[in-house]
Amino acid sequence: MDEQQARAYWQENIRTIMQLLVVWFIVSYGCGVLFVDLLDTIAIGGFKLGFWFAQQGSMYVFLILIFVYAKRMNTIDEKYDVHE
Amino acid sequence: MELQTLIYLFVGASFALYIGIAIWAKAASTSDFYIAGGGVNPVMNGMATAADWMSAASFISLAGIVSLLGRDGTAYLMGWTGGYVLLAMLLAPYLRKFGKFTVPDFVGDRYYSDVARTVAVICVIFISFTYVAGQMRGVGIVFSRFLQVDIDTGVVLGMAVVFVYAVLGGMKGITYTQVAQYCVLIVAYTIPAIFLSLQITGDFLPQMGFGGTIEFAFDNGVREIPAGTYVLHALDQSFKDLGFAIPYTEGRAGVWDTFLLTVALMAGTAGLPHVIVRFFTVPRVRDARISAGWALLFISILYTVCPAVGAFGRLNLIKNLQNNDYAAWTRECTSEDLANIQAAQRAGQDTARMPCRGQWFATWENSGLIAWLDKNGDGKIQIANGGAFKGKAAYTGERGASGERLISNEAVATPAGQAVGNEVVVDRDIIVLANPEIAALPNWVIALIAAGGLAAALSTAAGLLLVISSSISHDLLGRVIYKDEATGKSKLSEGQELMAARIAAAFAILVAGYLGINPPGFVAQVVAFAFGLAAASFFPVIINGIFDKRMNKEGAIAGMAVGLTLTFVYIVLNVFVDSSGTYKIFSIEATGIGTVAMVIHFVVAYFVSRATAAPPQEIQDMVESIRIPRGAGDAVAH
Numbered sequence: 001m002d003e004q005q006a007r008a009y010w011q012e013n014i015r016t017i018m019q020l021l022v023v024w025f026i027v028s029y030g031c032g033v034l035f036v037d038l039l040d041t042i043a044i045g046g047f048k049l050g051f052w053f054a055q056q057g058s059m060y061v062f063l064i065l066i067f068v069y070a071k072r073m074n075t076i077d078e079k080y081d082v083h084e
Numbered sequence: 085m086e087l088q089t090l091i092y093l094f095v096g097a098s099f100a101l102y103i104g105i106a107i108w109a110k111a112a113s114t115s116d117f118y119i120a121g122g123g124v125n126p127v128m129n130g131m132a133t134a135a136d137w138m139s140a141a142s143f144i145s146l147a148g149i150v151s152l153l154g155r156d157g158t159a160y161l162m163g164w165t166g167g168y169v170l171l172a173m174l175l176a177p178y179l180r181k182f183g184k185f186t187v188p189d190f191v192g193d194r195y196y197s198d199v200a201r202t203v204a205v206i207c208v209i210f211i212s213f214t215y216v217a218g219q220m221r222g223v224g225i226v227f228s229r230f231l232q233v234d235i236d237t238g239v240v241l242g243m244a245v246v247f248v249y250a251v252l253g254g255m256k257g258i259t260y261t262q263v264a265q266y267c268v269l270i271v272a273y274t275i276p277a278i279f280l281s282l283q284i285t286g287d288f289l290p291q292m293g294f295g296g297t298i299e300f301a302f303d304n305g306v307r308e309i310p311a312g313t314y315v316l317h318a319l320d321q322s323f324k325d326l327g328f329a330i331p332y333t334e335g336r337a338g339v340w341d342t343f344l345l346t347v348a349l350m351a352g353t354a355g356l357p358h359v360i361v362r363f364f365t366v367p368r369v370r371d372a373r374i375s376a377g378w379a380l381l382f383i384s385i386l387y388t389v390c391p392a393v394g395a396f397g398r399l400n401l402i403k404n405l406q407n408n409d410y411a412a413w414t415r416e417c418t419s420e421d422l423a424n425i426q427a428a429q430r431a432g433q434d435t436a437r438m439p440c441r442g443q444w445f446a447t448w449e450n451s452g453l454i455a456w457l458d459k460n461g462d463g464k465i466q467i468a469n470g471g472a473f474k475g476k477a478a479y480t481g482e483r484g485a486s487g488e489r490l491i492s493n494e495a496v497a498t499p500a501g502q503a504v505g506n507e508v509v510v511d512r513d514i515i516v517l518a519n520p521e522i523a524a525l526p527n528w529v530i531a532l533i534a535a536g537g538l539a540a541a542l543s544t545a546a547g548l549l550l551v552i553s554s555s556i557s558h559d560l561l562g563r564v565i566y567k568d569e570a571t572g573k574s575k576l577s578e579g580q581e582l583m584a585a586r587i588a589a590a591f592a593i594l595v596a597g598y599l600g601i602n603p604p605g606f607v608a609q610v611v612a613f614a615f616g617l618a619a620a621s622f623f624p625v626i627i628n629g630i631f632d633k634r635m636n637k638e639g640a641i642a643g644m645a646v647g648l649t650l651t652f653v654y655i656v657l658n659v660f661v662d663s664s665g666t667y668k669i670f671s672i673e674a675t676g677i678g679t680v681a682m683v684i685h686f687v688v689a690y691f692v693s694r695a696t697a698a699p700p701q702e703i704q705d706m707v708e709s710i711r712i713p714r715g716a717g718d719a720v721a722h
């Protein structure tokens with residue numbers, strides 16, 4: 001693997017992480033902490049939306065994020081032929 | 085079967101299982117001992133990580149904390165799960181590719197410095213010991229409550245079991261034992277929660293029941309809450325009626341404090357050595373990524389059930405206690421009582437408030453976790469906002485008019501305008517420990533809780549003890565004290581190092597046991613310490629090591645020194661010297677200082693590294709290499 005390809009691989013890796021971490025930040029700190037009172041004005045069943053994100057939803061999203069990350073990285077690894 | 089027999093049976097069987105696994109998975113090499121030979125299946129590793137991560141505090145106390153804090157408990161739920169996202173994306177895959185045994189290995193090699201390595205070792209040992217002291221205490225408490233032995237005997241029993249499987253099996257033994265312990269603890273946690281959810285809402289899944297409606301009407305002391313009300317609405321309404329300033333689903337803590345605390349817990353989680361080291365045990369980089377996902381899945385099962393258990397517990401307390409006649413409720417059952425209960429059960433009615441159904445209340449009163457002061461002398465229990473009495477319950481040894489344990493504390497006056505005055509103080513651990521009894525579940529469920537609490541405490545203790553022993557034998561002895569200057573490798577043979585690791589593990593167990601029997605009076609506060617230090621030291625130093633190729637020895641050492649000192653001094657001043665807030669800066673809470681120190685660490689490290697020479701070429705090549713998955717291979721010792 002030459003230097004240029006290594007750099008391209010690393011940049012794609014960073015881009016993937018950044019995209020997912022933006023979602024991570026919005027869901028946990030955005031919905032669960034910073035804008036929780038605003039979201040609480042919306043009710044879904046027995047839950048206020050902000051409260052649901054804080055005590056349930058954020059954890060489900062964390063889970064999805066890690067599995068999406070693992071899958072996307074496997075694809076990128078194969079694209080650059082660095083997979084194991 | 086008799087409850088006590090069942091508890092012995094469940095706990096005995098689970099212990100036999102753990103020790104059996106340890107004998108089967110005996111460690112033969114240092115690689116087995118430190119990282120289970122690097123051949124653990126990612127799903128199994130996820131389970132082991134989950135058991136390692138979820139401590140006695142998660143199992144016994146977390147639901148109670150969330151129940152007590154309402155929405156403010158969110159920081160713990162999100163903080164202790166969101167860290168796994170950081171771990172999966174920013175740390176685990178690269179550290180796996182790096183392919184050594186320990187966190188100080190990475191810090192020492194990446195920053196080509198034994199000073200950095202030694203600082204890392206000291207941090208690992210300090211963080212792990214503060215943590216393990218609480219675990220051993222947890223083992224003792226579970227033993228004493230369920231097996232009727234005193235706490236010290238319980239600690240010694242726990243030490244003996246951990247000794248066998250940690251010293252013998254090392255990481256390999258611990259990993260497979262933790263898989264079994266995860267299964268025990270998650271079954272023990274979810275079964276009572278499912279029963280509760282069915283009883284209260286009719287929903288099978290507690291996560292659904294949390295947002296479901298109650299199946300019964302109840303009187304909260306001020307008004308009747310009709311059947312079909314949402315659980316959370318019933319709680320909010322009751323909180324309002326009973327004089328609480330803030331409803332259950334609203335927060336009291338400031339946004340800024342919650343934010344800082346959550347960041348510190350997340351970064352701390354990702355920076356805790358006993359969690360990181362788990363990702364050294366899987367075969368490939370891609371396994372390390374997915375394994376973090378499995379770990380979070382297994383953790384989330386407990387963490388998403390937990391807030392539901394907290395809400396159900398709080399609701400049950402109001403429903404079952406409010407204006408209930410103490411003497412009748414807690415008395416020994418007469419044949420008439422039993423006949424009445426059976427008749428009610430046949431008619432499908434709720435029996436929790438009926439005479440003689442409240443014996444659990446008296447039992448936990450006897451063990452000091454519940455106290456009742458009949459302030460208005462009506463013989464009935466009232467539960468509401470405000471303290472019942474001043475200070476910690478001081479039992480006089482005598483019994484009151486209703487048969488309650490008398491306390492000599494001065495009563496606290498009910499706030500003006502509040503309809504009901506609070507008379508009970510309930511320890512937060514009751515929410516989980518007494519759950520099966522409050523809901524009148526079968527005896528085997530109570531026995532299961534005992535086995536589950538022990539599994540949670542033992543698995544975490546074992547993981548921490550292993551990290552302590554490997555930092556001593558591998559990092560301190562092998563890489564610093566017995567370092568061969570000519571080759572940079574250890575002068576100890578593999579056999580000698582393995583023996584040193586076993587002796588260090590045995591030694592660590594003795595220290596942990598001592599701390600469990602003579603706990604420093606501040607176990608709860610030192611947890612903030614452990615997370616703050618991990619967030620301010622390991623998390624940034626590892627991130628820089630991977631993502632900033634230009635980061636050098638000077639920058640790393642300066643960053644760690646500043647991060648650690650700031651966290652240490654701030655927590656000592658604000659928690660141990662004067663907790664009234666005299667030493668606060670910008671009104672930052674001690675729990676949130678780890679976040680601030682982490683940011684300062686990043687800034688200092690950046691500027692110092694740019695002002696000094698770039699790291700040697702071979703280090704830059706190493707950074708290039710850990711960024712590429714291929715060729716991870718087996719972890720090597722030297």
